[in-house]
Amino acid sequence: MSAHLAIDADTPPPSVADDGVWLRCIECGADHPPFDAVIYRCPDCDGLLEARYNHLPTFADFDGTGVWRYAEALPVDGGVSINEGATPLYEVPRLTDELGLEEVLVKHEGMNPTGSFKDRGMTVGVEIAARLGVERLACASTGNTSAALAAYGARAGLEVLVLLPAGKVAAGKLAQAALHGARILELDGNFDACLDVVADLAAADEVYLLNSINPFRLEGQKTIGLEILEVFDERYGGVPDRIVLPVGNAGNTSALYKCFRELVAAGELDPDDVPALTGVQATGAAPLVEAIDAGHDTVTRWAEVETIATAIRIGNPVNAAKALPGIRETGGTAIAVSDEGITAAQGALAREGIGVEPASAASVAGLRALRNKGVVDADERVVCLTTGHLLKDPDAAAAAGTDPEPVAATTDAVRSLLAD
Ligand SMILES: *Cc1c(COP(=O)(O)O)cnc(C)c1O
């Protein structure tokens, strides 16, 4: 097992642990108390933090359904919940045939309460915020984080502030943030600029930050991996060879990697069986793919980003330092796909009855591209993550779908149109 995959199951809890949980810097290894001061990065070296536990769970510990089935793997035993998780793992027989693979499955995270996987992180992160006693929650967002935070903040009775790139947020997501009562600021800049601003506010303790730099949010997102492994083994036996997912800030990639490392450390997953994490970005916003291709340990921020997949229109993935080793150490890869490829994949999923927003379809577009390049073998069993629901971006769906045909409101008129 490589160094990066190692998590010490039996490290005695450091004095900083609270309820068996603490935060460890991934760069310098310093341990910090989890709930004393509000920190998002290592106070010593500015590195990313991850939650550590003095107890690693086994599958036998899990009970119930949804995210909180996995409470034993989470920093708190219950959260601000609206029944997130337990999303379907769909078979897609036509896509499987067309791609010439042993098995392709779609884990549809659009089936979460607010329509994206962000709910899994928020049920944990907003709970922690409530326990910390903060008053105002905030995030920068391409849309789905703001929708989820608005809903979970409302549920917790806390004030929510969201910073969005003006004109670049899909209609469904904006409507959700609005109705759940968030204060919505539209900034004249892209997502990365919004995150810079909200991170400044958080550093000054003016808001509690719930972007994916928040290590507790990623703990909730680990449950995607736990669900996939449990359901896959039960239905098909064994472990999927590969998990393909869209990459924006690379929070999910990091969360899945952490899920696998903990399972390996707990003796629940053979290190040789860890699924290959395969990240997909749009060609107009592909800094992480660039870093993987170049063999770099850090990403270079892209100042200009553009893609129809607005949820991954991100030039500076904040979790790159966690995700790059995750992709490499699991034998995965990263690939960029065109907007045309994304729209085609969205249509292919729709023809199987699965409605997703454009960013979600990037996973399937990426799998197709990797299959064409011969990177993915025919005997692989692959899970594609679809991150958000079709109704998030109704404009993109309408543009990609069939056009309505105006017709007079009589049976004859309809019949003659159908006869054409
Ligand atoms: C947030 C989001 C992503 C990007 O996820 P990361 O964890 O930031 O890489 C992808 N797709 C959708 C629909 C999202 O909402």
Ligand SMILES: [Zn+2]
């Ligand atoms: Zn550090």
